[in-house]
Structure formats: C-alpha cells, structure tokens
Amino acid sequence: MAVNPKIYHGVYERIVNGRFALLGSGLCFLCDSPLYKYESLLCTACSKDLPWNIKACPDCAMPTEEGVICANCLQSHRRPVQNAICAFRYEYPASLMIQHMKFHSRLDIAAFFGRQMLKHAFQQRISLPDCLIPVPLHPSRLAVRGFNQSLELARALTRVTWIPVEYRACTRTHNTMAQTDLSAQQRRRNIKGAFKIDRGFLLKYRHVTIIDDVMTTGSTANELARALSMAGVEQIDVWACARASIV
Secondary structure (H helix, E strand, O other): OOOOHHHHHHHHHHHHOOOOOOOOOOEOOOOOOEOOOOOOOOOHHHHOOOOEOOOEOOOOOOEOOOOOOOHHHHHOOOOOOOEEEEEEEOOOOHHHHHHHHHHOOOHHHHHHHHHHHHHHHHHOOOOOOOEEEEOOOOHHHHHHHOOOHHHHHHHHHHHHHOOOEOOOOEEEOOOOOOOOOOOHHHHHHHHOOOEEEOHHHOOOOOEEEEEEEEEOOOHHHHHHHHHHHHOOOOEEEEEEEEEOOOO
C-alpha cells in the first residue's frame, strides 16, 4: 500500500498518544485501579508490565537476543510470509488477556490488542497492507464461540487505519482439531488444505496482512499464506497479538 508519510505519521501519533482511548473508561482490567485520561483497558502501571516482543525474528516473530533472523528460519525453505510481527510474548499478563478475549467474549480486549499491534508495526517500520485477512474459524466453531477473535482484531485495526477487512475472501473448509495440544509436525498436518480462497475478493490487492491472535509454530498462518500466494497475492505479512512456543 502506498502510504502518504503525513498520514502514516498522523496515525502513529494518534496511537502512541492514546487519542483513540476512551476518557475515564472505568477500571483497569488487571488491577482494578481507576482509569484516567487517555488510559484504555489498562492503567499506565499495568501497561508497563506487558511483555512486548521487541527483539524478534523478522520472519517468524520468535524472540531472539538481537532481533535477528532465527536459526530455524535460516535453515527453512522460503516461506510465503514476508514479515511476521507479534506485539507481545505469550506470557502473563498478555496471555490472561488473550484467554479472556477468546473465551469470555471480551471484545474490548480485542480493540486494545488491535491498537497495540498497529503501534508495534509502526515501531518496526512495517509497511501497511492493501487489506486485512483475519484467520477464519470453521462455521461450527464460530457458532459455538459466537465471534471470530481474529476478525474483531482486524476490525479494531481498520477503525484506525481505514484499511479494508476482507473477511469473505477466505473460508475454513475443514473443521480441524484444536492446535493447542499438538506437536509442530501434527499442527502442520492438521491445518494442511484447510483454507479456500475466493480470488474475486483479492484481484485488486497485491499486499495483504493476515491477522491472528497467537502464533505458536506459525503453521496456521503459513498454510493460509500459502493459499493466498497460490491465489496470486504478491506480498503476505502476518500480524498477531502474541508469540508462543511449544516447549
């Protein structure tokens, strides 16, 4: 996406200065302290405790000592993902917030994470995409949960950036097993061929960003990126709330 530098800087300033925050919006999610001007969801003290993923591999967002490409990515074949960023490490309190977002319908947390992902992308000087693609849920899982957290994250981003969200461009055709308890190899097998792309929605986009909540092995994002690449998308990035790892 060709970004006007003045617009880019203006959006960044609004994010950094918290001008999209609600004024006097209740109590801190973590400590119950009153929220003051330009504080949203978390108080300033709790915000400082968030585990920002500053030094990370640019290809997979795995934390590294100097923020350079990790050994696994150096040894891997070329992946369809060009840039991957995760705003936080999947550690407390970010992990607790993500669990409440997903399993307790806290869409205000999705809005908070959307702003933090964008702030992180600006700080890493990641170019803005032409559109956002939230990782889709299978219809049966969507019916149980009632919402797609990746779509809510994308909606939070588009409210600030005006980048379109193409949630109908991709569908999940297989009701795959939950990835949580699977090994890296099992995750790759589980997700293979799970996505179908509607090329009609993507004809006008050259650069898209996949939006997800948590990256662990990257299997889901890579499989969706592979399908998007086969559909003709030239540049594919991934933005997620947090980076976890299988231990």
